[in-house]
Amino acid sequence: MTVYLDCNATTPMSPEVSLIVGRYLMEEFGNAGSRTHEFGVIAKQAVEQARQFVAEVVDAEKSEVIFTSGATESNNLAILGLKDYAEKIGKKHIITTRIEHKAVLEPIEELVKQGFEVTYLNTDGSGIVSAKQLSASLRADTFLVSIMHVNNETGSIQQIEDYCEVLSEHEAFFHVDAAQSFGKLNLPLRNKRLDLISVSGHKFYAPKGVGALICRRRGFKKPPLKALMFGGGQEKGLRPGTLPVALIAGLGEAARQSILNADERHKRCEVIKLNAIERLHELGAVINGANTMPHVLNFSIPGLNSETAMVALKGLVAVSNGSACTSSSYTPSHVLTAMGLDEENIENAIRMSWCYMTKDIPWDQIIDKLKQYL
Template sequence: MTTYLDCNATTPIATEVIDIVNKYLKEEFGNSGSRTHEFGVVAKQAVEKARQLVADVVDADKSEVIFTSGATESNNIAILGLKEYAQQSQKLHIISSKIEHKAVLEPLAELEKIGFSVTYLPTDESGLIHKEDLAAALKDDTVLVSIMQVNNETGCLQDIEGFCDVLANHDAYFHVDAAQGFGKYENGLANQRVDMISVSGHKLYAPKGIGALITRRRGFQKIPLKPLMFGGGQERGLRPGTLAVPLIAGLGKACELVKENREQWASHCKKLQDLAISSLSVLDIQINGENLAPHVLNFSIPGMNSEAAIVALKGIIAVSNGSACTSSSYSPSHVLLAMGLDEERIDSAIRMSWCYMTSELPTQKIIEVLRRYL
């Protein structure tokens, strides 16, 4: 039986989440916008309960939670939604990093086409963004800083608290793409200086197609975001369209589960990570990145092409060599390139990612297979 080790691409859905999704698919199937009968009322109650459960993860107010289709849409709203405000206030400078997900880099590229300037903070072999670089890049006209919490390819945990300290006396909005770590690790997300947080359900034991954008108010002031779509006025006019009640209820349940269990689950993942590192060391692996989240290990095996390794390990483990969103592309990882790794090391990089449902790692079988090719 193949062991699934690609949780950064998508996690399995928790049993408790499946149960609640099925309930709102089959039994309580009302439209949450229908206020004239009990079916709609029950659906509305489910949505608001889920909204509270998402907010609770990072000590936000439930009114600050907007449901979306996933982190990609949330990132687009957070970045492109500030365009009009930025233009009106003549603040056309944005700071991000070279290792962001394409769902951040591509919206930024669209803004660059219309006159915005973007400073992409560098990294080094550690895979970490340094707060000193952020401080040096800040300008009076910086309107937005967008830096991820956990890198999807390397698992590097970024210094969100440090970034908040740097931004303490600046009015730029701070957006964090937390797709890979929301709920799993607090890692600064409860800091009130973080203005916007993107959430992805299917990286959090919930279904695909659901996510959230948390938009914290500053005092009584809302973030001046404008919608990217129009028609219906749902989600305070920021994200129109009929709400996917079953998926929203599932995301809420997933958030409840991770909040209750994250320390235990992180400890389990860390044991698997330690086992992987110690066992695979016989292959002279090179670990790519530092300050790793416990559920991820990106490593290179000298002399071993990653595509060949993945094919050789078929039937034993399911892994990847990069982001699922760019798996159709054969270009080298932009993350590993930004880290300054050489071509051979990038060519041999493999990403393993697991979760609390992963009972064990078949390390001995992995070693036996790969040794045949070395």
């Protein structure tokens, strides 16, 4: 049986979450917007309980959680939803990085087409963007800074606390794409300087198709977002449509479990990572990126193209050579390119990512298979 090592693309649902989702799909199937009977009341209670659990992960207020379909939608709402406000106050400068997910880069590109200006922060081989760069790039007309917490390709942890310090005396909104960190690396996300946090359920053991945008108030003022879709008053008018109660309940349970089991899960992933590094060194593997999460490794094996490696490992382990959202594209990784890796390293790059539920990895077979192509 193939061992799944592509958890950065999507994690399996945890058993606890699966039970909750099944319950609200099959038994408590009411519409949270139906207020005239107990089925709707039960559904509404499940949604609000989940909202509380999600808020607790980042020490936010329940009312600051807006449910979405996932981090892509949350990113779009956070970035494009500020457009009217930015134009109103005459500030049209954005700061982001060259290693962001396309779900951040492409909405920003849309704003550029409409007359906004963007500064892209660079990185080096570490895959980490320095706070000094951010400080040097801030301007009086900067209205938005959007920097991810953990990179999806390398797992490199960005310096969120340092960015918050840089922005402590600036009015720009700070948006963080936390798709790869929410529920796994929670403490930095509790910094009150973070205005907007994007969450995706299927990255931390919840179902696909559900996520959240956490919109922190400054004092008593909420971020001045405008809806991108229309057709109902759900989610404070920011995200219309019937709420997927089962998915939201699952997201809430995943958030609750992440608080209860964070240390145990972290330790399990760290053990796997240390073993992975040790075994991959037998092939001369070079690790791409520094300060990485315990559940992911991006590496290059000299002389072994990633496509060849994935074919060789087919049926043994499931791995990737980049972001799942761009896996159909054979263009070089924009993340690894931004890090300054040479062409061969980029072409050879493989991402392995696991989770606390990952079973024993057949390293002897992996090493033997790959050695055949060296």
